[in-house]
Amino acid sequence: MPTLTEIPFELDAASILETVHIAPDSPDAATVRELIDKAQQVACPKALFQESFIQAKDAETVTIEGATFTSRMLRKNLDGVERVFPFVATCGHELDTVPLTPGDFLMEFWWDAIKAVLLSCAIKHLKGYLKKRHALEQTSSMSPGSGDVTVWPIEQQRELFSLLGDVKAQAGVELTDSCLMKPNKTVSGIVYPTEVDFRTCQVCRREHCPSRSAAFDAALWDLHQHGGEPTP
Ligand code: SF4
Structure with missing residues (x-):
């Protein structure tokens, strides 16, 4: 299962401060910069994917290498598609090993903003890698649990993870009993070729x-x- 670990990232303090609405010369900005320094030392964003082929399609289901997904929108989006790329992209579990001040919710919020930047670097890198290595032109993706609950139920994370092998060992991402992922700044889904920007x-x-x-x-x-x- 290909795992991408050498993912370039940049933690730009000015941009992160803007995201969390903190003035660059305020005392809070100094704390955010300290957090960015800590993240810089441990961060290792990752992405894991699998080239897979669709075996069957029904009115509302798609079966990919033994895993059946039920979603009218996924089924519609995969009209004419044969090859897909189930994936997990993450900010990296290393970020969860850094101790933060217990009960400091603002600090947790700032830390999450830093993790979100790392996650977006992982997603961007994965999509660029897939386009280059697998000769894809335009792609879109869908994620279980994203958007309205009925679009693609979050419970189908289990089927998705079944296509990706030992995700915890390979990318440090854990699927909880309630189908959430740890670390929290992690995205899973299916990338597929398309000319429609869904x-x-x-x-x-x-x-x-x-x-x-x-x-x-x-x-x-x-x-x-x-x-x-x-x-x-
Ligand atoms: S699908 Fe888009 S609008 Fe809906 S919660 Fe996610 S980011 Fe927000």
Whole structure:
């Protein structure tokens, strides 16, 4: 199972301070810079993936190398697709070994912002690697549990992990009984080739989400809910 561990990253203090809304000359900024220094010393973002082939498709299911996924939107997005790339990308479990001041929620929030930067470096590196090594042009991805709960239920993390072997040993990522992942700044899913730029945010009705990357698309939502019939 290919695991990418030599992932370049940059922890830019100015950008992180802007993300967490801290003035660069404030006392809190000094603490954030200290945290960035600590992260710099231990960080090892990682990504694990597997080149896989679709065996069967049904009206609402897709079977990939023995694992069956139930999601109308996933099934629709994989129309005409034969080869997919299940993956896990993570900020790296090393970040969870750094002791923070117990009960300091602000510090935890800042630490999470640093971890999020590392995760985004891992995702970017993985997608670039897949495009180069596997001759993919445009790709999109879907993740179990991302967006509205019915789009692709989070419980299907179990099937996804079954395609990736010993994820804990290879990438330091653990799947909990409630299908969350540790470290928290970890993403799993399926990358697939497409000419359509699909984002789960298009079928997510959550309002005021600071991470939204695409507007809600009512027509696409109808397609997911009712197979294309307008909402009654
Ligand atoms: S809008 Fe927010 S919660 Fe919904 S899929 Fe996008 S990032 Fe996730």
